[in-house]
Amino acid sequence: MEKHTILGGKVHVYRRSNSKNWQCSTYLNGRNRRMTTKQESLSHAKDVAEDWYFELIGKSKRGELKNEKTFKQAAERFLIEYEAITLGERSPAWVRGHKDRLRLHLLPFFGELGLSEVTAGKVQEYRLHRIETSKTGQPPARKTLHNEIVTLRQTLKTAVRHGWLSHVPDLSAPYKTQGKLEHRPWFSPKEYKQLYEATRKRARELRQSNHRKHAEDLHDFVLFMANTGLRPDEAYNIEHRDVEIVEDEATGEVILEIEVRGKRGVGYCKSMPNAVRPYQRIVQRNSPQPMDKVFPTNHLRMFNTVLDQESLKFSRDGKRRTAYSLRHTYISLRLMEGADIYQVAKNCRTSVEMIEKHYAAHIKNVIDAAAVNVRRERPNKIKSAEDIAEELADV
CATH class of the missing domain: 1.10.443.10 (Intergrase catalytic core)
Known part of the structure; x- marks a missing residue:
């Protein structure tokens, strides 16, 4: 690994042997932070690293710098564990579905958020976001959105198991009514x-x-x-x-x-x-x-x-x-x-x-139908004293 330091040793700029781009790292607010500069030139990489470091300092002063794991980190851990543990028990298509839902929808929305910021309100914002940004003009199917929330829940459960999150927030949809029962398409x-x-x-x-x-x-x-x-x-x-x-x-x-x-x-x-x-x-x-x-x-x-x-x-x-x-x-x-x-x-x-x-x-x-259409026999009408007296007079 080729390594250089800048800003009095506060920032390290390094390049691994199997990579052509330079990366940078620093220690700030109790944790190591890394980023790729996406630069092949060392001088350009140093400039990017300096800007990145001073941006971190600004976020730290404004209280915007997170000292917790992000949703993206939890998602990466979830995919590693899920694919290894369910090998042979879940179809490759289902595992690939989790990857696709994270890559296409969940990570662009939640990826940079700290895990504590993934709240019930934020999840509701995600539902609205998915409806408003649909490319077809139609909201995503109920099953599609349900599967995305399943992937989200599994990711948050992974964070809870590792102690990165205290609990999984309420992910249920508010105002939810009973889903309409629809008959599956068949041939008469x-x-x-x-x-x-x-x-x-x-x-x-x-x-x-x-x-x-x-x-x-x-x-x-x-x-x-x-x-x-x-x-x-x-x-x-x-x-x-x-x-x-x-x-x-x-x-x-x-x-x-x-x-x-x-x-x-x-x-x-x-x-x-x-x-x-x-x-x-x-x-x-x-x-x-x-x-x-x-x-x-x-x-x-x-x-x-x-x-x-x-x-x-x-x-x-x-x-x-x-x-x-x-x-x-x-x-x-x-x-x-x-x-x-x-x-x-x-x-x-x-x-x-x-x-x-x-x-x-x-x-x-x-x-x-015979068991359903049961009719209880009605009791005979109780006769009054006058009716009985009339019947006896006739006799």
């Missing part, structure tokens, strides 16, 4: 039939062998997903050794037993009988090895093309349909057929609460 029985007939027609009409194979794979993907209820990420993780064709003891029907690996870890799924034939066609087309993926490609572009052509891309509530909608279709159709909600939740590796919350439009089929 009529729409589902329209979809698989369109994918089947596309597979038959395509002449080029390569495109035809993709169309056939998409058709079988649609049928497989709507008859198993798998999440798309679970389906793309399945290998052929995870799938077994069996005869179900309870029903006597031939079904698929699938060992599922997804966001909930390892689980199991028993398919509907209609999933067997699509899977057999996949095996026949590809002649796979046990460790090969059942769906090595996702065909999402072709899937979206079919949705657009059939005017099925959006549900009647204006919700965009995706491959996930096939899972929602499976759950909805099972409930409409009167399946036990607990067994459906168990087979889909989710909770009864989630199904009741997001699929309430179809719960009507599992409500027993």
